[in-house]
Amino acid sequence: MKPYPKKTLGIYSLTCCEGCQFEILKDYDDFSQLLKYYDVRNFRLGQEENLPGPFDVSLVEGTPESKEEYTLLREIRKTSAIVIVIGSCAHLGGIQSERNSLPKKMTLAKDVVSIPEVINTDFIVPGCPISHKELFAFLMDIYWNKVPTLHDLAVCFECRQNENQCLLKEGKPCLGPITRGGCDSICVNGGEACYGCRGATDQADFAKMKEILKPIISDEDSTNMMTIYGDYECEWKRRTDEGK
């Protein structure tokens, strides 16, 4: 059988822990399957020789911090037919965006911004870290010219399927009701709350979430919880301003 013509792929990292890139290499059998369809031309973590675009698809993790990273990001957009942001840093600002809540006199650094705030992007693969299986399924859809779609049911849906005891019912905080599932409620399965690393569902009811958390934790703690991976309060305001 003739091999399929390969699409070209660039995998880039801006400021972050690089955990999403490591996730790509987590299972070499899965990665080697992907290599049958994609020619990885740029992947600093995975190979010595890296070429500049143009590429059919580029993946970007992390947030732009330096002037060089902003330039690289704009260059990636210019030279890539499709740009996919991977992980909560790239998608929402991620853990480092906690810096935005510090009083300005405590930091000289500028606010952390997510990648969609800087360039137009085509798709998001969420999570901290991403799931390599979800990413590879996305890439295979793109390879076959199908539009990839994200799971849009809340984490609670998978949590109920996994028959976990609901933390909210036990008087403990959890952001499962407003957070996009697709992670198989992995944190709750392990006894931890959902802190929202996959971002909000399209139907997220932020006001209701605040109301549910009110008797459980203080307003300050609920705001802190809702800003760990990105700013749910900002997202709430943006959607309200847009009349959603």
Ligand code: SF4
């Ligand atoms: S999303 Fe999480 S795992 Fe991925 S790069 Fe950011 S901090 Fe690391």
Ligand code: SF4
């Ligand atoms: S524990 Fe969290 S994710 Fe699970 S059902 Fe309750 S609120 Fe939803």
Ligand code: SF4
């Ligand atoms: S349960 Fe919540 S915090 Fe944990 S992986 Fe899923 S979306 Fe992220």
